[in-house]
Amino acid sequence: MANHSKRKAIGRLIAQGVAAKRQATERMLYITEQQQATAQDLECLKTPPKNRTEAKKQLAVKLRLLKNGAMDLKSLQEIEVQAAIDLANANIRRFEDGSVDAVSTEKTPVNRKKWRGRTAD
Structure with missing residues (x-):
């Protein structure tokens, strides 16, 4: 009986080792996917939105x-x-x-803007 339980214990240890290795591999794949997504997101942030x-x-x-x-x-x-x-x-x-043509691309400051409507100065 003792020999049989040792076999079970060894089998369980091997299964746990295989499962741990699989989890570590999946975790590494997940991390690399996250890094790729983060790099793509950072590239997306560099361009100004069009709409x-x-x-x-x-x-x-x-x-x-x-x-x-x-x-x-x-x-x-x-x-x-x-x-x-x-x-x-x-x-x-x-x-x-x-x-x-050389045109200023700087934003116009708010204090320089004037209302051009019905109540314009």
Whole structure:
């Protein structure tokens, strides 16, 4: 009897080892899939949204990254600043080539805007 229970115990240990190895492999695959998804999400955030639907998708991506801990608010702000710098550099190159007239792409400050309607000054 003792020999039979030892066989069962050894069989259980082997099965546990196989299951643990399978779980570790699945965990590694899940982690790599998450990293790929995170990289794709970060690339998605670099381009400005073209419409409201894309803006909503980007907001959902930002919230998911914040929730997962892949990003924090500071890194999101750094991405936005870097995107603005990249856009300015791209515009400078385009203006130097002469393909586009030199036009200021900076946003108009709120205090410079005037209401142009029925109650306009």
